[in-house]
Amino acid sequence: MNYELLSTQVIAIARLAGNFIRKESMNFNANAIELKGLNDLVSYVDKTAEEQLVDNLSKLIPGAGFTTEEDTVNTTGKTYNWIIDPLDGTTNFIHGVPTYSISIALYEEDKPVLGLVYEINRAEMFYSYKDAPAFLNNEEIRVSQRSSLSESLLATGFPYYQFDKQPQFMQLLTELMQKTHGLRRIGSAAVDLAYVACGRFDAFFEYNLNAYDVAGGAYLVQQAGGRIMNFSGGDEFINQREILATNGLLNEEMLEALQRNFNS
Template sequence: MNLEPIATNLNKLCRKVGAFIHQEGEHFDRSKIEMKGFNDLVSYVDKEAEKKLVEGLRHILPEAGFITEEGTATTRGDRYNWVIDPLDGTTNFTHSLPVYCVSVGLMDGNEVVAGTVYDPNRDECFWAYKGGGAYCNDHPIKVSDSTALKDSLIATGFPYYDFGLTQQYLQVLGSFMSKSHGIRRMGSAAIDLAYVACGRFEGFFEYNLNPWDVAGGSIIVQEAGGEVSKFTEDEDFIFGREIVASNGNVHREMQQTIAEFWKNTGA
């Protein structure tokens, strides 16, 4: 399969849907927020954006199935599947905090082979396809060349509905605080991954994630020269509900820092 035209069309679609989200955000009414679960927000914007993505993606690759956050399309493909987060950072969006994005990844079997993360607030379209390198808009990007955690800025996401591992997580945070330039919490895993890919962060880690949170951004990190894994293993990070992404140089140091407190959690 020629992935380059697929990536080009995917970028155009994500930009179009991102523009819709940004426009709706200018006059969003918080009374229209719905609750999928405790602290798990959704709005008509998420749902409508996902519908637009599904419709457009069906034209780009008709044989592909879907893995979607809002359940607009649930039919899985035999080989190819689009993994869609129509609005990653919904809580930010509903509070008018301009840190959110559209994130879409294309899986070939168990491997992500193309991905786009579009931030409409900064008009930054991060994208990559297997073997094609990584880009922000039309410019090639690569991960940071920092070689040690002590010289690194690390991103993470805080628990917001499952607090069973809070104490262990706070211990991990404390360790990273003392070993790095600091910790940042953006509120969008897809943007965190894109920022690792372009060198703004040296690393990112989070748990209790879903496939749509990480699929689009993970290949961008990889094609930018970075590394992606689970917390302590190099196993399935798409469906494994936890992720470490880095510039590669600090990956083992990040895993070791997490494992110091995570090894007995059963996570």
């Protein structure tokens, strides 16, 4: 597999879907919103963009499986599997908040070999592939070198449908507000992870996320020199539906804060 060539092709496919999403944002009809669950919104834009992505990605690797947010197709390939979110940040899109993205990851034999996050309105294409660094619009990126929470800027996502851990989460936010330069919640986990990869954020944490929310961005963080783990410090983060991404220097402080609050 020529991963560099494949990455170039995936970038072109993501740009096409991004152009569709950007065009639809200009005249979006709020009556087109559907409700999948509590505060879980979707529209024809998500579904059409996903159909475009699946159709075009299928041509690159015939027989590859797909994990998709909108269930356009969900199959398991023998060797290769795509994990895609056609519009991460749907609530932002629906309300006209201009931060949302396309997330794509490719797994080979259960290991990631390609990751992409396209932040549509800033036209920022974050990507990486096997044996390559991470890039932003063709320029190499790395995680930050900030080594203490006191000089860091963090990102998170607020729970919007499962609130059983909300008291612990609010307790954690209170602690981190007092120990850092601040916390940001911009509404797209894929973008949060891409921003960790390029050093804008020093760490990101969230729970109740799905594979399609984080697969592409998590790979970017790893390829940019960062670390991905669950709230216990283990490597499994997708199936446990909790993720901590850091620049690799804040692991200990972040894990201590997470465990102190979520285990109390």
